[in-house]
Amino acid sequence: MDFNSEVKNKAADIEEILKKYLPKEEGYQKTVIEAMNYSVLSGGKRLRPMLMQETYRLFGGEDDIVEYYMTALEMIHTYSLVHDDLPCMDNDEYRRGRKTTHAVYGPGIATLAGDALLNYAAEVVAMAISNAKEPEKAAEAMKVLFGKSGVFGMIGGQTADVISEDKPCEDITEELLMYIHKNKTAALIEAAMMIGGILAGANDITVRTLEKIAYNVGIAFQIQDDILDVTSTFEQLGKPIGSDERNHKVTYVSLHGLAEAASEVERLSEEAITLLHTLPGENVFLEELLKSLIDRKN
Template sequence: MGFDEELRGRTEYCNRVLERFLPEEKGYPRTVIEAMNYSVRAGGKRLRPMLTAETSAMYGSRPALAEPFMAALEMIHSYSLVHDDLPEMDNDEYRRGKKTTHAVYGQGMAVLAGDGLLNYAYETAMKSFAEAQSAEETERVVRALQLLAAGAGIFGMVGGQCCDLDSEKKRIDGDTLLYIHRNKTAAMIRSGFQIGAILAGAPEIDIRGLGEIADDIGIAFQIRDDILDVEGDPEELGKTLGKDAEEAKATYVSIFGMEKAKEDAERMTEEALRRFDALSARNPFLRELIVSLAGRTH
């Protein structure tokens, strides 16, 4: 079986898991639930839950323990996109070729949908407690929850988004941009890598190593996003290109140039692979996934 076929199979698995945990569209809050589910079902790579599933399997954990966290990670990612698309933020009307949540349900309901997804993510992740079969597994779930909350919070994704918003229409240096990328993008990828390993009881040195791999991959992933905003295919990407330049937004390309952006994305990927090969467990698919993320075209 080739990588693309394996990737499709794993994406379908993540979608099945996610569907099991989405709230049922009924009762008085039905509109916000519909908006939440619309946001999640809009598609995507399911990268973060896939990373959790792969590292969990890599170190021998039971899928049932990881699956609530898989769904929670994608809910948090989706909430961040809902809010990111709002007129007060990036003001996007299309994502993945579909109308954004605020374009369909209105700005107020989109805010509520994002809030709902964030809170429901924690409700969902806590369902792992019912799957824990020992005191040790319960402790692992607690630690995974702490990591999930930190990655999504003010010292993680929200902090990166805050710095990004504060930096609009300003000249910023490379260190500030890397802070944004390391937190806005890499923080939740780090959670995806590390949560599965934590739930499986992986060695501490490997958990730290997976965090370092996530930083490299998360930044490389965002660099590729900046590159694609300049020379990508809008139909393949499902979004409007050139907005960063139009809005004079600082990107890796605008600060360092296209050539260095491509070189650094490749260098960070190579470093991530070196770290990955030093881990005590193996996962050929996950290694290939790391390679594919750096060379992505959509």
């Protein structure tokens, strides 16, 4: 099977796992559950749960426990998009080629659906911990998950991003931009690979290496996103292009230009692969997946 088909198959398998854990659309809370499901089952690439699963396999992990964390992480990623798209945030009407959650359900229900997804992530992790054969690893994975998604992780990055939008461009330093990328984008990718390692029994030093690999991948992924915002089309990307320029947004591309941005993506990706090769075990698919992030078109 070629790589792209394998990615598609794995994403479809992950979608089945997500469906298994999503709540049933019933009762007086039906509307918010519909909005949760609409948000999660929106044709995402499932990059984060896929990275978690493949990292888990790299270290020989074979238990179902990883499914809980894959699901929780994708729910957290999804809620962050739902809230980010709200009228009081980025006010985006489209994502991945279809209407955003608030555009369909209204901002009130979209706010609640985001809250419900973050809360449900904690519920799913609670199940994981109760059913874990090794509760310490499960608890450690929980710490990493909510640490990376919280105020010293993803939410911190989103905050800095929101605040920087009101600042004149010349006040956005390289340091601030990298803080935003590290936390808003890389943090959940770090969580993905670290949790894959932790659950499979990787030691602390190895988990730190995974964090570094994921950091590189995350930053590369974000810079690639900014490149695509300039060079892609609505059809390829599934959302309006040129939004960064319209919003006077400082990006790696606006600071350094397209060519330097493209070579930074390549450098980060190569460093990630070099670090991956220092790890015991082999996972050809994981390596191809990391590499594919350089070349992605959407």
